[in-house]
Amino acid sequence: MRILFLHPNFPAQFRHVATLLAQDPNNEVVFGCKIENPEWQIPGVRKVLFKLSREARSETHHYVRFLENGVLHGQAMFRVAEQLKAEGFIPDIIYGHSGWGPTLFMKDAFPNSQLMCYFEWFYHAVGSDADFDPADPLSVDDMARIRTKNAPILIDLYSCDRGISPTNWQKSQFPQEFHSKISVLHDGVDTDYFKPNPGAKLMLPNLDLSEVDEIVTYVGRGMEPYRGFPEFIESLAYVQERRPNCHIVVVGSDRVCYGKALPNGVTYKEHMLKKVPLDLSRIHFVGSLPYGLYLKVIQASKAHIYLTRPFVLSWSMIEAMSAGCLVIGSDTPPVSEVIRSGENGLLVDFFSPKQIADKIDAVLDHPTRMAEIRQKARQTVLEQYSHDVLLPRHIQLIQDVANRSLSPQQKVASSLGLQTQDFALAQGNLTKS
Numbered sequence: 001m002r003i004l005f006l007h008p009n010f011p012a013q014f015r016h017v018a019t020l021l022a023q024d025p026n027n028e029v030v031f032g033c034k035i036e037n038p039e040w041q042i043p044g045v046r047k048v049l050f051k052l053s054r055e056a057r058s059e060t061h062h063y064v065r066f067l068e069n070g071v072l073h074g075q076a077m078f079r080v081a082e083q084l085k086a087e088g089f090i091p092d093i094i095y096g097h098s099g100w101g102p103t104l105f106m107k108d109a110f111p112n113s114q115l116m117c118y119f120e121w122f123y124h125a126v127g128s129d130a131d132f133d134p135a136d137p138l139s140v141d142d143m144a145r146i147r148t149k150n151a152p153i154l155i156d157l158y159s160c161d162r163g164i165s166p167t168n169w170q171k172s173q174f175p176q177e178f179h180s181k182i183s184v185l186h187d188g189v190d191t192d193y194f195k196p197n198p199g200a201k202l203m204l205p206n207l208d209l210s211e212v213d214e215i216v217t218y219v220g221r222g223m224e225p226y227r228g229f230p231e232f233i234e235s236l237a238y239v240q241e242r243r244p245n246c247h248i249v250v251v252g253s254d255r256v257c258y259g260k261a262l263p264n265g266v267t268y269k270e271h272m273l274k275k276v277p278l279d280l281s282r283i284h285f286v287g288s289l290p291y292g293l294y295l296k297v298i299q300a301s302k303a304h305i306y307l308t309r310p311f312v313l314s315w316s317m318i319e320a321m322s323a324g325c326l327v328i329g330s331d332t333p334p335v336s337e338v339i340r341s342g343e344n345g346l347l348v349d350f351f352s353p354k355q356i357a358d359k360i361d362a363v364l365d366h367p368t369r370m371a372e373i374r375q376k377a378r379q380t381v382l383e384q385y386s387h388d389v390l391l392p393r394h395i396q397l398i399q400d401v402a403n404r405s406l407s408p409q410q411k412v413a414s415s416l417g418l419q420t421q422d423f424a425l426a427q428g429n430l431t432k433s
Helices: 012-022 065-087 140-149 151-159 168-172 176-181 229-242 268-275 291-300 315-322 353-365 367-384 387-402 408-416 420-432
Strands: 002-006 028-033 045-049 093-097 114-118 162-165 182-184 202-204 207-209 214-219 246-251 283-287 303-306 327-330 346-348
Touching (some): 002 012, 012 028, 012 093, 012 387, 028 065, 045 065, 065 140, 093 387, 114 151, 114 387, 162 176, 162 387, 168 182, 176 182, 202 291, 214 229, 214 291, 229 246, 229 353, 246 291, 303 353, 315 327, 315 367, 327 353, 346 353, 353 367, 367 387
Parallel strands (some): 002 028, 002 093, 028 045, 093 114, 114 162, 162 182, 214 246, 214 303, 246 283, 303 327
16 A cells, blocks of 8 residues: 655654554555654655745735645645656555645645545634633634634545544534544554553652652643643642642643734743742743653653643643543543543533642542542543554554445444444444434
């Protein structure tokens, strides 16, 4: 099988599935990307770089700047596709992340190849992330911009032969008329790597908490309202007042990855630390960490906080559960799809710093009672989100799409919005009805 992966960054969401496909000598795996990341090399995967002719112009209407960037990405990848064709490489299947743009013109470049898109998010002005915070209302201008932002994704929804969305919640955001094209299949996590380490003590190159018993953790790519950073910081005022021996470790960069930055150039970390008086000697901002050190942090965690607007679910929450963390998560749809409060984690009101602090108290005060919740968190990941379970299904779906051989049961299960592992159950239910 010949497969062409597409994403501006290498290897992005396709790291593990590309690695597995490349291990088969019968496959030829090519990855089209804009940023090479030379530190990332996957044996058997050939990288081909596309270069944009320019960036979206500043004078372009801001409603369509995202589309212009997408078209420029698509144009650049189309030129690379022409070079691949000249070399004799015609993919059986193209698998790319929708929205960035490289997938836009692949049906024109390779009309006889199957196109499968990774559909991560569809933008809405009402009813999900954008209008979630009543203190941050949208303008009419915002609403128009958000609607227009879906233009490249809608082109992919029309053009693709198949799509994948990682969670039922994320799939539900896409227009109903395209649901029959989209399978729900999470990327999965490496449960052999992200595993519990009972009694772990936290020691990082510049931080020694080996003598600390109460460690609360927070992980994010950035520090922003989308991931509940302000509410988390406000909760620490209660935590520090009640628990003089508790230390907090924050993993992530001091930047905004999702949503709006503050207008005055101040970061949310700076803003919140000025707003909330805290003992900074017990809060440790360790920045972004390599996987090995990040794993040490979550293995030593006694309570792990994960807050998010109704938006894309972070891999980090699943990784934390796999490592046996007691996750205190926001009671928002992406989280509640995975966490059943009191069973494999605890859910809290996103907007209630006091409730977050109360749950932290409950976890730290009752470690024995919480042990079963930690075990069930790990078990949830082993059964539903591990690479061992999901990667073979991912590979099978790619092969089925490439061979144009999706079964009727797979198509029905997809239209019902079920995980791939529920295909057999869906078939049984249909047989009974």
